[in-house]
Amino acid sequence: MRQVENSALDDALVVIDNLHFAHSFGAHQVYQNLSMRVPRGKITAVMGPSGIGKTTLLRLIGAQLYPQQGSIEFAGHNVHKLNRRDLYELRKRMSMLFQSGALFTDMTVYDNIAFPLREHSQLPEEIIDTIVKMKLEAVGLRGARDLMPAELSGGMARRAALARAIALDPELILYDEPFAGQDPISMGVIVKLIKELNESLGLTSIVVTHDIAEVMTIADYVYILADKQVVGHGTPAQLKQSDDPLIHQFLHGEADGPVPFHYKASTLEDDLLGSDHA
Amino acid sequence: MLDRVAALGKATLDSVAGAGAAFFMLMRALIGKPQLRKSWPLLMQQMYSVGVLSLLIIVVSGLFIGMVLGLQGYTILVDFGAEQSLGPMVALSLLRELGPVVTALLFAGRAGSALTAEIGLMKATEQLSSLEMMGVDPLRRVISPRFWAGFYSMPILALVFSAVGIYGGYLVGVRWLGVDDGAFWSVMQSNVEWGQDILNGVIKSLVFAFVVTWIALHKGFQCTPTSVGISRATTSTVVTASLAVLGLDFVLTALMFG
Numbered sequence: 001m002r003q004v005e006n007s008a009l010d011d012a013l014v015v016i017d018n019l020h021f022a023h024s025f026g027a028h029q030v031y032q033n034l035s036m037r038v039p040r041g042k043i044t045a046v047m048g049p050s051g052i053g054k055t056t057l058l059r060l061i062g063a064q065l066y067p068q069q070g071s072i073e074f075a076g077h078n079v080h081k082l083n084r085r086d087l088y089e090l091r092k093r094m095s096m097l098f099q100s101g102a103l104f105t106d107m108t109v110y111d112n113i114a115f116p117l118r119e120h121s122q123l124p125e126e127i128i129d130t131i132v133k134m135k136l137e138a139v140g141l142r143g144a145r146d147l148m149p150a151e152l153s154g155g156m157a158r159r160a161a162l163a164r165a166i167a168l169d170p171e172l173i174l175y176d177e178p179f180a181g182q183d184p185i186s187m188g189v190i191v192k193l194i195k196e197l198n199e200s201l202g203l204t205s206i207v208v209t210h211d212i213a214e215v216m217t218i219a220d221y222v223y224i225l226a227d228k229q230v231v232g233h234g235t236p237a238q239l240k241q242s243d244d245p246l247i248h249q250f251l252h253g254e255a256d257g258p259v260p261f262h263y264k265a266s267t268l269e270d271d272l273l274g275s276d277h278a
Numbered sequence: 279m280l281d282r283v284a285a286l287g288k289a290t291l292d293s294v295a296g297a298g299a300a301f302f303m304l305m306r307a308l309i310g311k312p313q314l315r316k317s318w319p320l321l322m323q324q325m326y327s328v329g330v331l332s333l334l335i336i337v338v339s340g341l342f343i344g345m346v347l348g349l350q351g352y353t354i355l356v357d358f359g360a361e362q363s364l365g366p367m368v369a370l371s372l373l374r375e376l377g378p379v380v381t382a383l384l385f386a387g388r389a390g391s392a393l394t395a396e397i398g399l400m401k402a403t404e405q406l407s408s409l410e411m412m413g414v415d416p417l418r419r420v421i422s423p424r425f426w427a428g429f430y431s432m433p434i435l436a437l438v439f440s441a442v443g444i445y446g447g448y449l450v451g452v453r454w455l456g457v458d459d460g461a462f463w464s465v466m467q468s469n470v471e472w473g474q475d476i477l478n479g480v481i482k483s484l485v486f487a488f489v490v491t492w493i494a495l496h497k498g499f500q501c502t503p504t505s506v507g508i509s510r511a512t513t514s515t516v517v518t519a520s521l522a523v524l525g526l527d528f529v530l531t532a533l534m535f536g
Contacts, residue, residue: 059407062410062411064407064410064411084415088413088414088415089413090413091410091411091412091413092412092413094411095411095412096407096408096411098404098407098408099404100403100404102403102404102405102407102408103405104405105403105405115412116412116413116414119316119412119413119414120412120413120414168412174411
């Protein structure tokens with residue numbers, strides 16, 4: 001990894017070190033020698049082309065997947081070395097906003113948000129009621145508490161899921177493509193919520209996305225992934241000034257460049273005329 | 279040739295790995311400190327959806343199968359002047375075999391497929407992952423109550439099936455075809471034994487309940503989280519569970535009555 005130039009990175013909540021990962025169902029290597037530091041109390045964006053394994057990274061941080069080599073530390077604990085019980089304890093301190101929202105379809109919005117509180121705390125229902133209403137107020141959905149997830153729009157479902165993600169006041173929130181498939185208004189609301197929640201609750205956020213314009217306005221630090229590793233990192237301002245062709249291609253959305261437009265294939269001539277046409 | 283051997287080897291390894299995964303899934307779901315305050319409402323909810331909602335198909339099927347047994351039994355027994363043995367014939371057929379087996383087959387089709395589809399859909403919509411990330415073990419929260427609900431429900435359903443079936447046999451044999459009412463019940467009473475017939479039927483039912491529910495939950499939990507994957511898993515649950523029930527029935531019958 002390039003020399004870290006930001007002093008904020010010294011106080012890292014998540015440290016990824018020399019990570020190697022390949023899915024068990026295929027030989028395709030997702031990460032090779034990946035290293036990252038996620039500064040505490042900041043919003044860190046992880047960007048990269050589709051299919052680069054950004055969601056996989058979040059699942060690795062949450063120890064839903066295990067790497068072949070390397071380590072991931074959260075608050076000083078190597079998440080992949082913990083036993084099952086300690087891992088579940090540690091997960092109470094982190095939270096993940098799934099791309100689909102992943103609300104429980106058989107519960108109302110209210111019960112979805114109350115769920116982690118009822119599972120992990122011994123709080124009386126009156127206090128849970130107050131907390132749920134406050135969390136719903138924070139995402140602007142207090143009036144939608146009695147609706148079922150199927151009755152919510154995509155944007156509302158994601159906001160409800162965000163309210164559930166912050167129910168236990170976690171230290172870290174992992175956002176998986178929070179802006180994908182949102183209309184401009186919902187997108188603006190989610191950008192604002194991520195920023196406000198991060199500041200008001202003192203969270204650390206990791207936002208995995210390829211919506212550059214949105215995330216560059218709120219991110220404190222950005223990592224760009226390509227070709228199985230980090231190809232660039234820095235503050236949004238530093239990256240915008242970068243002359244690296246890959247970073248330039250990604251930030252400006254150019255169709256062709258170091259990341260080729262065409263998926264790896266034989267030449268068109270070979271494919272159309274047969275490889276023995278000569 | 280070598281490819282075929284390799285494919286056979288891979289299939290064998292995959293099935294051994296699958297069986298191992300199913301075993302560990304069940305162990306992790308069932309072994310642990312019981313939390314009655316949380317698990318009791320979940321169990322009741324699942325008993326309702328797995329057990330109570332299966333009652334209709336069980337009662338209707340039981341009634342018709344009992345009626346068919348009554349009719350078929352009567353036409354055979356009457357030739358030998360033994361129509362008074364209709365009672366024990368119907369009761370023993372149901373309690374020893376048809377009750378546990380048909381209930382298990384119907385259960386696999388009605389509740390087993392629903393369990394697989396529900397869990398598969400929870401996986402596809404990331405609800406299981408989201409539980410894990412919340413620090414809630416999906417095996418304890420989702421799999422365990424469904425397993426126990428299936429395990430407790432099926433023997434009760436099988437007994438209901440047999441009771442309704444006997445009544446169906448009674449309706450046809452006694453009410454319709456004119457077998458003596460007193461003989462029907464008293465010969466049945468003297469021929470059906472508590473341990474040999476009723477208890478063995480319940481034991482069969484418990485074994486089928488264990489296997490069918492386990493297969494349904496495992497198929498849902500391990501399915502590929504796509505629409506095709508869920509559909510395949512659901513079909514596979516019904517096929518695998520039905521074959522397992524029929525195969526195990528032979529083994530159990532041989533052990534109990536052989």
